[in-house]
Amino acid sequence: MKNKIAIIGSGISGLSAAAYAAQAGNEVHVFEKHDQPGGRARQLKSGNGYTFDMGPSWYWMPDIIEDFFNDFGHQAADFYQLVSLDPQFEMIFKDGNISVPKSYNELKAIFEALEKGAGKQLDTFMKSARYKYEVGMREFVNKPCHSWLEFMSPRIAGSALKLDLLSSFRNYVGRYFSHPKLRVLMEFPVIFLGASPEKIPALYSLMNYGGYALGTWYPMGGFYELVTAMKKVAEEQGAIFHFNQNVEKIVTHEGRATGIITNGTYLEFDAVIASSDYHHTETLLDPELRNYKETYWKKRTFAPSCLIYYLGFKEKIPGLKHHTLFFEHDLNAHVKSIYDEKKWPDNPLFYVCCPSKTDPQVAPQGHENVFLLMPLATGLADAEPTREHYLLEMLKRLEKHTGAHNLASRLAYKKSYCISDFVSDYNAYGGNAYGLANTLAQTAVLKPSIKNKHLSNLFYTGQLTVPGPGVPPSIISGKIAANEVNNLKINRHEKAI
Template sequence: MKIVIIGSGFSGIAAAAYAAKEGHDVHVYEKNNTLGGRARQFTTDRGYTFDMGPSWYWMPDVIENFFNDFGYKASDFYELVELNPQFEMVFEDEVIALPADYTEMKALFDRIEEGAAVQLDRFMADAKYKYEVGMMDFVNKPCHSWFEFVSLKIAKSAFKLDLLSDFSQFVRKFFKHPKLVTLMEFPVIFLGAMPDNIPALYSLMNYGGYRMGTWYPMGGFVKIIEGMTAIAERLGVKFHCNAEVEHIEVKDGSARGIRVNNDFCIADAIISSADYHHTEQMLLDEEYRNYGEAYWESRTFAPSCLIYYLGFDRRIPNLKHHTLFFEHDLYQQAKEIYEEKIWPTNPLFYVCCPSKTDPEVAPIGHENIFLLMPIATGLNDGESIREQYFKQMITRLERHTGTTGLIDGIRYKRSFCIADFMEDYHAFKGNAYGLANTLRQTAVFKPAVRNKKVKNLFYTGQLTVPGPGVPPSIISGKIVANEVCKQCFL
């Protein structure tokens, strides 16, 4: 069977590899000139190499499982380095560094709040259970129906998984100090919603991150893409870059192929790992769409973000690989992102400095940094407003590191924001992380992996199950490949 895949992000490449493993003829079409989707990388003529997207390597076992499924190890393709501290969190009056060693982590918690070490043990024991059950029994479901979750094991686990309680309340059962609450709530921000709107199930994120460690693949996240691509190519997958898919041709309830770069490519099945909204609204005729425009407008989307890729001609002291600037109110920014849809008043932001770990991403004596500030989707993001926030972030970075004149040391600068997400990835309203993992947008409530009107058209990626993030996207690719392969036997 010939399978065509639209898009070469983590989910698209994973789907390609799993489908090819079953003996199918697989072709992947990527609109951009390099593979990886949001995980692309670029190198400047001044010698700076930037990962464009993901930078947090959490849940290493999920990524390892992908390579194991094909008889490899991640270490066959790249070197993993554990970060210590995992990250720093900058508060108004204190900087907290989260250590890699769990015993040291407990001591830190006890220093901030008496008895918090014992509470951390309790929290992590609960989170470990959720991680093991959730990652094994929940996230691997295609979510066609709630009946997929009807099993004795899941029924017994339902209460302990806290599916109906919110994460914010759950954290506060264990910790009272505001800084510890913020520290524990932070990981679910990756899921694209506020802690009080996310199921407590997602404490599994804390276990998959804090307890299993924060890692970095030497050479950048593109090394994961390169490793996955190498496996797919060894299985016969053909990748086509600079290949913009223009239309999905449907006849008699079946997709016949795609129109790409003014040519027609026949397919027995099609998987789109491109933006779900774009696939349906722009590539499919209206009568074949799962969802109309009103559906997408009613969804809660994870934020977009303002990113700056910066190359400095100097080393910047007192800066770690990951630094989170949380001097202001998280919930105020959340309200401005999700309810008011405005630029933040007192923005929180994140700084990644991979050159602290990887000497290959910047010239000797230089620094590679990207700044990332979460914002609402659909905003007007002209250059003047980008620059306004850039100056705010640089000022706070200088204050944290005890330096001055950082702007004078910039030798490379590039911004990336809402308009760029729309241009490069066809992202609906410029979203960066897909749909928020709220209770009403979890599992069966997510957009379906199968087209309900076209029997051989499927969807994968962060807008469908299991959700946003690198490990979930890899799992999403595996889920949809299994669904396509099932079709062969119908």
């Protein structure tokens, strides 16, 4: 039986859900409030030659992304060219920098040079991280997480100790490395998982393998190439996209979602998948039909928000890599400002992406495309003068690193994006940028449910539900939600018989 499915939002998880639900023979309609797909992965064109990826810029876990295309008889290369970055990124410290090479053996040599025996320790760490990656990303994260019984497969059950679910990531890294630079280098990937490394399970060392071992990549044309490719795949399956459509309500009747109201018009559907912010989606329902009360959300630990600047420079910036992390100040102090003090940081850490070092398409010839990102606590006031203060701080440190002078005067384009923008554009709870923190208390079954508990045909997908934040997990989340809808179709058919 062919069902008519509404998908709210065309972020990565919505695009994935649309493709898989349409592939199963459903009539799929995607409703997006903006004029383009992508959600947080939208594209910004300046009008004077600069093209910015508005969100994701780290192309990690390429095999997971490749799996998506393979499921539809494609490969990523059918849509865009992937370039392996070398160096993968550079990390700036007060007393010297670390440039992470593409070659694993060269990375081992760097570790050994900083700490005797660390090269061998890196091998041991990565062997364990690879195991976690293979079990975690191939089995653990693919569950809908209705019950802990889903994790009783022989491999997952037998891997419980090896997955280090109960160990702190910080303590885990400390077992292998003592040099402070090496510890920061290994801890940094989990910052965007939404909590201090002290509170993230050691399971997430799989991130180190998914990044450092599998490489850091860049799709020529920008990350938005992935978005347009996923949209094409979904359309090939028959999915239909509707832009500039703001979904205002999910209409229900006797335990079922019967349709949606978008731009004032009621449209009837057999099932709904919400790729929109989970908390916001719940506000589209009557209070008694929501999975969670407001007090639930207030008690959650959210991943950071961030201050972003999209900058176009009318000259090249010497000595700047594609990805650069500025960690001259104390990591713990910045993390504390996000999760404990909930204030703007005194000595911020930040990230710089300069895709024009790799891709001539994203800036005019001889110019530079630069994306600055500084992690922040959610819920902060973010007036323009405050944003501008931190921009000048980041530019000053960028000048010190590169030897460039007076970068502010060389700007041809500037746009800021911060907490209140995440709220207005994505209805993001507290202005979060990366969903819920992947703490042990918010892992798997303990995340917000992918299924509405009161409505048999409403499902949720994206970074606030399983498996969590990030592009590869969001692709997986969309597939999980689509499978739930596809199973709903099978169950209906069986009942009809």
